[in-house]
Amino acid sequence: MSESLNPEQLRSLTPLNRLSEQQWRELRGQLVPQPLLAGQSLFRRGDHARLTYYLLSGELLLRDAEGREERLVAGSEASCHPLAPSLPRLQEALALTEVSVLALDSATLARLVTWRSAYQDLLLELGQEGEDVEWLERLLENPLFAKVPPGNVRTMFRRLRRLELLAGHTVLREGEAGDCCYFLKSGRAEVIRGVDSQHQVLAELEVGACFGEEALLSDRPRNATVTLLEEGVVLQLDRQDFFALLKAPVVDEVSLGEAARLLDRGAQWLDVRFLDEYQRGHAREALNMPLHLLRLKARLLDPARLYLCYCDSGKRSASAVFLLSQLGFKAYVLRDGVDGLPAVQRDGLLCETGSGYLARSGGRVERSS
Structure with a gap:
């Protein structure tokens, strides 16, 4: 199989098909097919490796302790599910032909799937309360929320203060003390360090971005200025709520x-x-x-x-x-x-x-x- 994995094939794998775009990006370092020659073993009975295997191409033979055999062909319904997921493994797996498999860290995959399931319920709940679900989805794709419990996020939304601002408004200024952080709900913003001709553009923020948190974490003055490039809405989270709801789970x-x-x-x-x-x-x-x-x-x-x-x-x-x-x-x-x-x-x-x-x-x- 080529080094370039087929996105459609990947999205047919369960439970990978439940992940968000951001979660796919988190897994990209592991999305490398592993080749086996005919006759080689993928794993043996009793194996304890915390890896989740998928068959991408070729044919595998699964054999249990009593000699019962199962032939697995890539592209079949069965190949869309993890191979012998129970630990220790109850079967051995042998390549009948040249095969290609995908091996993912089981703990990482379990965390991503659990997180996604939990946030789907939260999005439904907040959507029923009138929140902008499309914006919430973009916000929650931020890796910032990868380890934050849904209950914390639910509480955070209720403590955000909405600010409608005009283009050119400076939301925070370099050198000032930091007592809150912000989330960009609409519009675009620019992050700048320095003044006048010495200024340096560090980044352009898009919807869903969090900014201003560095001064809270380091207990130092703001290290950059953030200005809106167009009319927009930002949501403000006070220092005490930031530490109680976000900082502890994330770092x-x-x-x-x-x-x-x-x-x-x-x-x-x-x-x-x-x-x-x-x-x-x-x-x-x-x-x-x-x-x-x-x-x-x-x-x-x-x-x-x-x-x-x-x-x-x-x-x-x-x-x-x-x-x-x-x-x-x-x-x-x-x-x-x-x-x-x-x-x-x-x-x-x-x-x-x-x-x-x-x-x-x-x-x-x-x-x-």
């Missing part, structure tokens, strides 16, 4: 030991401190992306890779994880930052000094000069 934390295990599986350290802080000492092979540049530089990161963010106190790195989650990346924050580590562990983590590592397009990492 995942890991201990240093948990981070080490994730690094062994291919995760990448991301140091979100300023360059001079980074150069005084950073984690081995850590990328440096200061928080204030992260939105601009995130396009260089690999969407299929897991990032482990750290800073001194944990506040900047929590803001970085929140932002990366919005942009569709998977990231964890080092709990309490490097200052929360015992001295020996802190020195062991920040073991490299001087110039470090740079991210290049496509997620490549290079040693800086």
